[in-house]
Amino acid sequence: MATVLIVEDDDAIRNNIIRLLKLEGYEIVSAENGRLGLEQALRHRPDLVISDVSMPEMDGFELLEAIRADRFLAQTSVMLLTALDDRASMRRGMTAGADDYLAKPFTRIELLDALQGLMKKKERIEESIEAAVKAREAHLRQAFSDSLGGRVVPDKFGLEAPLGAIPDTMFEATVLFSDIRNFTSLAERLSSSEVAELLTQYFERVCDPVLKNGGKHLKFIGDGLMAIFAQSLSQDSPLSAARRGVSAALGMVLATHEFRAWIDTRFPGRGLPPFAIGIGLHAGEVTICRLGTIQNKETTPIGDTVNVAARLEASSKELGWTVVASNAVMEAAGDGIQTGGMTSLNVRGKDLYIDVAEITGLVTNIEDKRHGMATLTERAEAVRDAVRINSEITARAVKGALNSKLSAFKGHQFTQEEEPLRLKGYRITRKIGAGGMTEVFLAVRESDGLPVVLKVLQANGKAASEHLSRFIQEYTLLSRIEHPHVIRIYDQGFTDDHAYIAMEYFEQGDLRSEITAGMPQERVVAIISQVASALDAIHRLDVIHRDLKPENIMRRPDGTVALADFGIAKSMLQSENMAFTQTRHGDVVGTPYYLSPEQACGTPITPQSDLYSLGVMMFEMLAGTRPYRAETLELLLANHVSAPTPPLPAANAGLQPVVNRLMAKKLEDRYSTAAAVLADLR
Structure with missing residues (x-):
């Protein structure tokens, strides 16, 4: 019988699983955290590992990575246990190489079904490998026999695909990934059979627009749906995969909107949360991985495009949008895509930002209508209403959950x-x-x-x-x-x-302690150059910091610094809807010791106002004291407006011209840009 390793820090859950599987005849090994679990795995080499995600010392993700990194354990099947609403953990686990996951709480039947499914999958893979090895051995024997007999064998080592076999395929496609919002709250109010009925009815409705738009390789992951729209080379279907993916997504939203009526009729008075979905769309290269025997093949879309689509769907909830599409989809989808908000998203797990847009509708053309998109035109208003209502439901749920968490x-x-x-x-x-x-x-x-x-x-x-x-x-x-x-x-x-x-x-803290201790000139020049480089970057984006001081210059362990605290920064872009960044004429904003003359007078500021503050800070770093001190705020501000720049210590006199120009009272005498400061410092 197969050996199963159970790794779970909750004693009650671990013991229940052990007892259940022992009754089914499995050999059981257990551990209470990931570190001990890895030791048991290395010692016993189990057929399958069932591991919780959140554990002390080594969590489930780290255990999974360690198993996949070991050459003796790499092929071991791993099932992760996670909370029912923790889809981010599920996706992270699947991306890292988990074979399956099971949401807590689960029933005996669910655990056994999942376990048997993994064992069957393992058997199919082993059968495929065994069949491939036997076929390769037979091919090599025949090839060497023919070669010894004097025949020329073009593919002696059998590296070409055998006749009739379908290798893994790779192509350009658009991936659609959808999910039901707050499915946990919904499922908690229904019985298991009612949840199954709801999902069946829901998937029947939303699969229809997916299939009509040419969606292939549909996969159902819990309450989630994935579909692939391949770029068609057929003249009968000239519409781009991205356009068909957008059409399918909007069709799903409309079907979901109408599905709410079925829910209200089927489950009246049950207090169910509003039903809503989120959809992510991304375009790129997709690989279709085929597993199993010739008689029983399974196809699974894999690759970065699939992972990004799933992450965009997850981000849709945080954004409060219904359909989130990457820029790659927008560029390939053609004209008529109606959008709402636009932003850039960081793809977790990758050092990558993707431009995305909220899709609210699609204006169809004659070609679209010829190929089945007439509904979107005939019901354009209904589609827009469906997207709006779905997004409002999402936004309310997200705000409510975040409010509770932050409170x-x-x-x-x-x-x-x-x-x-x-x-x-x-x-x-x-x-x-x-x-x-x-x-x-x-x-x-x-x-x-x-x-x-x-x-x-x-x-x-x-x-x-x-x-x-x-x-x-x-x-x-x-x-x-x-x-x-x-x-x-x-x-x-x-x-x-x-x-x-x-x-x-910043574990090292800000620059104040370094100034107090005294700074060599080379260090001062290095830091001022880095800050000037940061100012050059923000000024190019029409942003003025307005509060440059040592407390807002943070130190990293490698000795570099970073400009921080943009709480009173000001955008100069009139097109930006940021009226709250504007201060009234005469307001004084910033720290008095580092204020520019124009800030002290309450007159309009410019990027050169930051450069004045940079000069004050440079003087303090070189001299160990601020250039101006006064008994009252009025006298201090007056010094910034009219007092000459004090001399630096003799050892730093060579930098006096730079400080003087940075702290010039008149804008025309001051450096015009941070780039000009950098040039002089070099």
Whole structure:
């Protein structure tokens, strides 16, 4: 009988699985965490591993990676156990090489069915390998026999595909990935048979537009659906795969909208959450992997295009959009694609950003109608309403969940007895700061262990609206900037009165301690050059920082620095809808010791205002003291407006012209750009 390794830190769950599988005749080995599980796997080499995802010492993902990296265990079947609503973990596990997953809580039948399915899959693969080995041996024997007999054998080693066999195929295609929103909440209010009935009715409806638009290789993953739209070479179907994928997605949204009436009739008064879906579309290269025997082949689409489509669908929930399509889809789909919002998304697990758009409709042409898209034209208004209502349902659900999660942060004690707080793949470890309505937490990104800062705003009531606006502004500005000397931003989330930003963590702190200790001239020039490079980047994007000071220059372990804290930064783009970034004439914004003359006077600022602050900071770094001190704020501001720049220490006199020009009172005497500062420093 097969040997199964159970790795689960919950004693009750682990013991229940062990007892159940022993009754079925399986040989069982168990462990209470991933580290011990790996030791057991290396010792016993089980036929199959069932592992929880969240465990101490080594989690399920790390165990899976270790198994796949070991040459003796690499082919072992692995099933991951995860929470029912944790689809991100499921996708991450499948991408990392898991063979299947099972959502908690599960029944005895579900566990046995999944286990038997994996065992059958393992048997099919082994049969395929055995058949291939035997065929290769027979081919080699015949080839060498013919060769010894004097015949020329063109393919002695059998590297060409045998006659009649279909090799793995690779082609350009559009991948559609869909999912039901909040399926856990829905399933909790229904019996198992009712959930099965609901899914059957739902898939019957949404598969129709997929098939009508030429969708192939349909796969059902729980409540999710994947379909491939291959680029057709047939004259009978000249429409692009991307256009057909968009049409299918909108058709699915319309079918879902109408499916709500069936739910209301079938389950009246059950208090079910509003039914909604999310769809991701991405275009690129897709490989069709074929497994099994000749009589029983299974086809599975794989590759980066499939993974990205799944990640876009996952992002649709956070964005509050119904259909999210990558720029690759938009470019290939042709004219008439109606869109809402547009943004760039980081593809998790890859150092890659993808431009995406919210698709709200499709204006069809004669060619579209000839090939089955007439419904989208005839019911264009209904399609738009369906997309809007679906997106509103999603937005309400996301805001509600995020509000509840962020509210839990307030007053949390972070004791060892309390369960660690988690937020969208981050594990919160401790609070590291607070000010006003903002709290700052140190967190760990669970996907790779990267330490990050979570900046959380709890802004309830009308008086807090300006704080929320500035918080959103900081993210909006930072999301446009990608530069080695600007703080990195990883994630964000906003509701009506809560918000958070996940940002780069600087264990070394800011520049103040280094100035206090004294800085050599070479170090000063290096840091000023890096900050000037950052200013050049943000100024090119029409952003003015407005609060340049040592406390906003953060240090990394490698000695480089990054410009941080864009909370009062200002966008100069009039086309941007950011009225809240504008200050009234006469307002003084910034830290008084580093204010430019125009900021001190409350007159309009320019990118050169940041350069003045850079000069003040450079003077302080070289001299060890600020250029101006005064007993009152009025006198300090007056010094910025009219006082001459003090002399630097004799050892740094060679840099006096640079500081003088940076701190020039008149704009025309000051450096015109940060690039000009860099040129002089070089």
